[in-house]
Amino acid sequence: MDFLTGMRLSSSGMTAQRVRMNSISSNIANVNTTRTPEGGPYRRKDVLFEAIPEARNFGEVLTDQIDRNTYRVQVTDVLPDTKGPRLVYDPDHPDANKEGYVAYPNINVTEEMTNMIQATRAYEANVSAMTATKDMAMSAIDIAR
Secondary structure, X not given: OXXXXXXXXXXXXXXXXXXXXXXXXXXXXXXOOOOOOOOOOOOOEEEEEEEEEOOOOHHHHHHOOOOOXXXXXXXXXXXXXXXXXXXXXXXXXXXXXXXXXXXXOOOOHHHHHHHHHHHHHHHHHHHHHHHHHHHHHHHHHHHHO
């Protein structure tokens, strides 16, 4: 694998984790949102990743030299959670139903914070891999001098 492929793979991971962190931030920000434009409480968002083969450039197609085990990550979709809302008894709330229950999003803040830490660590790992790749390229240039 060449230096640019390593950089592209790391950048795809960073992009995917950034989308994941944005989704998690939205989930945390809307933990108490009981009314949305679509109707009902906010629905938690999950990011769906897919491993896809590294794109071939024109030179690789001509020489048919590609590492067949090189995959990059891509965000394929952001899906709403399928779980039902969390019902809390609060008859004074303006969105309470006839029985006095309010439908809140089914979001666990502790779980979301754990997911945020995991996404941050994955992002940092990709930054470290990109930095190592850049350092190797700079060392190769220094050797050539």
